[in-house]
Amino acid sequence: MRYIYYPGCSAGGTGKAYDESIVEVFKALNIEMEELKDWNCCGATAYMAVDEAKAFALAARNLAIAEDQYPADEEIHIVAPCSACYLGLLKAKHYTESDPKIGGKIKKALAAADLEYKGKCQVRNPLDVFAHDFGLDKLKAMTKKPLEGLKVASYYGCQIVRPYSEFEERATPVTMDNILKAMGATPVDWSCKTRCCGGMLTWSTGAGKELNYILLKEAEKAGADVIATACPLCNFNLECFQDKIKAKYGMKKEMPVAYYTQLMGLALGLDEKALGMGRLFVPPKIPVKV
Amino acid sequence: MQNAQERPVLDQAELDPEFPRRMTRKAWGENLRRCIQCGNCTGTCPLSEYMDLGPRKIISMVRSGNKTDVLKCDTIWLCASCYECTVECPKEIKITDVMYALKQQALDAGHTPRSMPLPVLDREFFNIVMKLGRSQETWLMALVILKTNWLRGLDLAPMGLKLFAQGRLSLLPDPIKVGTGKKGDLKTIMDACDRLDKEEEKEAGVSSH
Numbered sequence: 209m210r211y212i213y214y215p216g217c218s219a220g221g222t223g224k225a226y227d228e229s230i231v232e233v234f235k236a237l238n239i240e241m242e243e244l245k246d247w248n249c250c251g252a253t254a255y256m257a258v259d260e261a262k263a264f265a266l267a268a269r270n271l272a273i274a275e276d277q278y279p280a281d282e283e284i285h286i287v288a289p290c291s292a293c294y295l296g297l298l299k300a301k302h303y304t305e306s307d308p309k310i311g312g313k314i315k316k317a318l319a320a321a322d323l324e325y326k327g328k329c330q331v332r333n334p335l336d337v338f339a340h341d342f343g344l345d346k347l348k349a350m351t352k353k354p355l356e357g358l359k360v361a362s363y364y365g366c367q368i369v370r371p372y373s374e375f376e377e378r379a380t381p382v383t384m385d386n387i388l389k390a391m392g393a394t395p396v397d398w399s400c401k402t403r404c405c406g407g408m409l410t411w412s413t414g415a416g417k418e419l420n421y422i423l424l425k426e427a428e429k430a431g432a433d434v435i436a437t438a439c440p441l442c443n444f445n446l447e448c449f450q451d452k453i454k455a456k457y458g459m460k461k462e463m464p465v466a467y468y469t470q471l472m473g474l475a476l477g478l479d480e481k482a483l484g485m486g487r488l489f490v491p492p493k494i495p496v497k498v
Numbered sequence: 499m500q501n502a503q504e505r506p507v508l509d510q511a512e513l514d515p516e517f518p519r520r521m522t523r524k525a526w527g528e529n530l531r532r533c534i535q536c537g538n539c540t541g542t543c544p545l546s547e548y549m550d551l552g553p554r555k556i557i558s559m560v561r562s563g564n565k566t567d568v569l570k571c572d573t574i575w576l577c578a579s580c581y582e583c584t585v586e587c588p589k590e591i592k593i594t595d596v597m598y599a600l601k602q603q604a605l606d607a608g609h610t611p612r613s614m615p616l617p618v619l620d621r622e623f624f625n626i627v628m629k630l631g632r633s634q635e636t637w638l639m640a641l642v643i644l645k646t647n648w649l650r651g652l653d654l655a656p657m658g659l660k661l662f663a664q665g666r667l668s669l670l671p672d673p674i675k676v677g678t679g680k681k682g683d684l685k686t687i688m689d690a691c692d693r694l695d696k697e698e699e700k701e702a703g704v705s706s707h
């Protein structure tokens with residue numbers, strides 16, 4: 209089995225800290241993973257709004273080139289940390305394999321460029337890899353600086369759990385809570401784990417900002433010290449618009465926001481800079497044990 | 499903008515029967531006719547209270563062929579693709595995919611609400627990826643701001659500076675080679691999609707007569 213990293217387009221920009229912390233954590237856990245060569249954009253939510261066939265073919269190309277780059281007998285697991293990428297790849301896989309009409313079209317389009325879609329690739333979210341392949345016991349054993357006293361609101365957002373995810377409960381996801389708990393943190397119980405962050409609407413509409421206000425406020429009410437995210441867009445919306453949201457809704461306190469992989473990295477004793485902790489608008493204050 | 503839900507449709511001639519036919523022909527569209535108007539979709543939609551119509555009405559209007567109002571509404575552009583409605587629909591209607599298809603048609607027809615930069619963003623995103631194979635956030639935002647309301651740029655400037663200081667604004671693109679014509683070439687695949695779409699349209703046209 210081989211893990212192939214699909215960083216996605218935000219990894220080189222706003223989501224850099226997610227990319228950095230994932231790569232660092234995989235290294236620290238000795239899980240081998242290499243980046244997919246020649247990968248292209250997953251299409252995100254924008255491509256589908258313009259052209260359906262192209263959106264599917266775009267995402268499916270990544271799966272087809274991965275199959276092409278590795279030996280036929282190898283089991284390939286594409287690790288897609290961004291929720292939009294995860295969903296985009298999974299959706300393309302789902303339709304290519306289960307829908308004769310769209311699937312036929314995608315396969316034909318790929319064949320035009322001499323690619324054959326065999327359906328060998330699994331699409332995996334790193335949450336799934338950490339919790340189920342690597343295992344919580346091992347995570348616990350490798351924790352050097354437990355996140356003791358850190359109350360975390362695990363935020364999964366929409367596209368990890370809906371509608372194609374195979375590893376999580378749609379309404380009551382647990383993997384992130386379990387991972388962070390194994391590493392010493394205290395997950396708080398809150399009702400917004402899978403509530404929408406507004407996606408691309410947050411920067412452009414007041415409605416989107418209001419959705420983020422609800423998330424920040426609910427996390428605060430639940431007593432969280434930090435919201436842990438698993439998607440570059442969720443993280444961006446919650447941290448970068450927070451000053452605007454605070455001003456508009458009269459929120460008094462800041463609510464720190466960080467990627468769950470950064471928190472994992474801290475628990476593994478990794479260097480803060482390498483984990484991109486300096487690339488956050490509202491970084492968490494990690495309690496230091498005396 | 500006129501509120502679409504308050505506009506009564508009085509005349510059959512205003513309806514376009516080809517519109518629902520087109521939608522149900524989609525691979526995910528067969529279920530559309532089974533909608534029982536239960537409202538689960540609108541009830542679970544986190545954005546419905548900001549929408550002019552909401553997903554339940556959209557489905558109903560699509561089925562009746564009220565193309566004009568559906569393509570002009572702001573509901574489709576307020577859909578954040580969270581898939582809440584899709585997983586909650588008792589009739590397994592893929593509402594999120596319906597929203598996508600409506601966005602496609604609204605863009606093609608040039609019906610995009612002026613107040614919203616999202617249609618412009620979707621189009622520009624599409625164009626950048628066609629050229630570079632990957633998206634480039636900084637260019638994309640700059641283009642959208644220029645093409646919609648540059649005042650928005652002023653509003654976002656402080657955030658942009660902070661992102662830049664944190665090394666989170668990628669200024670150089672990180673493209674793949676597109677248009678090589680070799681094995682796996684993205685452009686070849688996209689061109690093939692155009693061809694296949696046209697063939698499909700032609701076939702559908704022949705069979706519907």
Ligand code: SF4
Pocket residue numbers: 532533534535536537538539540553554557586587588589590591593
């Ligand atoms: S949830 Fe499904 S059946 Fe109910 S109104 Fe919405 S689309 Fe129709």
Ligand code: SF4
Pocket residue numbers: 539542543544545546553576577578579580581582583584593594597
């Ligand atoms: S996918 Fe769109 S319409 Fe459906 S619940 Fe989410 S925002 Fe509402």
